[in-house]
Amino acid sequence: MTTLDEEDRREYYRIEDRIALQISPLSAAEALEADVLQDDSPLFNLLSELHLSDFESQHLLRQLSEKDRTLAAFLRAQNKRLDLLSAVVAQTLIGEVGEPQPVVISEGGIEFAQATPIAPGTRVAVKMVLMPRAHGLLLRGKITHCDPRPQGGFELGSEFTDMTDTQRQLLARYILQRQQQQRRQQLEQNDPAS
Numbered sequence: 212m213t214t215l216d217e218e219d220r221r222e223y224y225r226i227e228d229r230i231a232l233q234i235s236p237l238s239a240a241e242a243l244e245a246d247v248l249q250d251d252s253p254l255f256n257l258l259s260e261l262h263l264s265d266f267e268s269q270h271l272l273r274q275l276s277e278k279d280r281t282l283a284a285f286l287r288a289q290n291k292r293l294d295l296l297s298a299v300v301a302q303t304l305i306g307e308v309g310e311p312q313p314v315v316i317s318e319g320g321i322e323f324a325q326a327t328p329i330a331p332g333t334r335v336a337v338k339m340v341l342m343p344r345a346h347g348l349l350l351r352g353k354i355t356h357c358d359p360r361p362q363g364g365f366e367l368g369s370e371f372t373d374m375t376d377t378q379r380q381l382l383a384r385y386i387l388q389r390q391q392q393q394r395r396q397q398l399e400q401n402d403p404a405s
Contacts, residue, residue: 224386224390232323234352236335237335257300298345301345316382320369328367330354348381348382351371352370
């Protein structure tokens with residue numbers, strides 16, 4: 212029999228991936244705040260805001276493409292330049308956040324391994340750099356489970372809480388793109404003509 216939590220977790224498509232991840236328990240005051248979390252790292256906040264604003268402006272670029280193709284092409288080239296700059300910033304941040312590690316991620320939450328336990332129910336800050344485009348996201352979460360692993364350490368799960376629509380859409384788009392990329396790679400590996 213599945214519990215309601217298991218049903219909710221299955222509501223979103225999940226992928227296995229490698230991302231730079233840092234989980235930090237929130238203080239009681241931080242857990243109750245309704246504001247969007249801010250990180251101590253100005254670079255991480257800059258990267259996060261850069262990708263959120265890029266995502267929010269995509270519909271404007273599509274509308275502009277219909278009216279002025281030359282201007283739209285120029286703006287796409289500028290976006291590419293910004294993506295390259297954000298990749299440089301992200302490489303700097305990986306040293307702060309940590310090397311990419313295996314995770315299972317969905318719009319609803321993330322499962323990961325770490326050396327120290329965190330009690331279920333604990334409110335946490337989930338800081339991640341999604342590879343390879345280096346999207347920086349800082350989300351609130353709540354630990355749903357913490358199980359010992361036979362090889363040492365703990366397997367933890369966290370559901371995301373209090374996400375903005377933009378954060379949710381950015382994460383959903385990332386998961387969809389990674390899913391498509393993984394399927395293409397799998398097809399190429401299974402294709403005898405390759």
